[in-house]
Amino acid sequence: MNGKNKNSGPPLTCDGCREGLQEYLDGTLDKPESLRFFLHLRECSGCREEHDRLLGLFQMLDSLPDHEVPADFDAAVLASVPYAAYQAMEPLRRERVPVFLEEAFLPRFVRARTVRLVGVGVASISAALALRGDGSAVLPVLVVAGLVPEILVRLQGLGRRALESMGRAES
Numbered sequence: 001m002n003g004k005n006k007n008s009g010p011p012l013t014c015d016g017c018r019e020g021l022q023e024y025l026d027g028t029l030d031k032p033e034s035l036r037f038f039l040h041l042r043e044c045s046g047c048r049e050e051h052d053r054l055l056g057l058f059q060m061l062d063s064l065p066d067h068e069v070p071a072d073f074d075a076a077v078l079a080s081v082p083y084a085a086y087q088a089m090e091p092l093r094r095e096r097v098p099v100f101l102e103e104a105f106l107p108r109f110v111r112a113r114t115v116r117l118v119g120v121g122v123a124s125i126s127a128a129l130a131l132r133g134d135g136s137a138v139l140p141v142l143v144v145a146g147l148v149p150e151i152l153v154r155l156q157g158l159g160r161r162a163l164e165s166m167g168r169a170e171s
């Protein structure tokens with residue numbers, strides 16, 4: 001027994017015990033570490049209470065039915081909904097656009113018309129200069145950087161439209 005305790009290090013403090021309690025309960029600790037918890041919990045009623053509380057919580061969570069939403073869940077729900085109600089749900093469906101496709105996902109300055117126009121302007125002037133051959137190495141960078149806001153906004157629009165047409169195809 002003493003030999004084992006040597007491997008498992010100094011006795012656990014209450015703080016250490018509370019910190020690792022979840023892992024202890026998950027069974028992810030190695031044997032000596034787990035033994036330290038076991039020994040501490042046997043001696044310390046405060047930590048044992050916490051242990052029992054967590055254990056109860058875990059068991060409750062485990063007992064919840066954990067079925068995945070079936071792939072055809074949406075279709076099944078929609079099939080059971082009258083068409084009028086389905087139409088009334090339109091605003092809800094709109095809200096299901098992925099967040100990166102929402103206009104607000106892009107910073108306001110990227111969406112600003114002036115920024116986009118200036119960006120395109122900078123890009124075209126830089127491109128023109130670069131093509132005339134009297135540009136510096138910065139010009140290609142300016143072309144790309146200038147186009148970024150416009151491209152981002154347009155890609156977003158494309159994504160949204162693609163999603164909407166997919167939604168129509170489903171319905």
Ligand SMILES: [Zn+2]
Pocket residue numbers: 013014015017040044045046047048
């Ligand atoms: Zn304790």
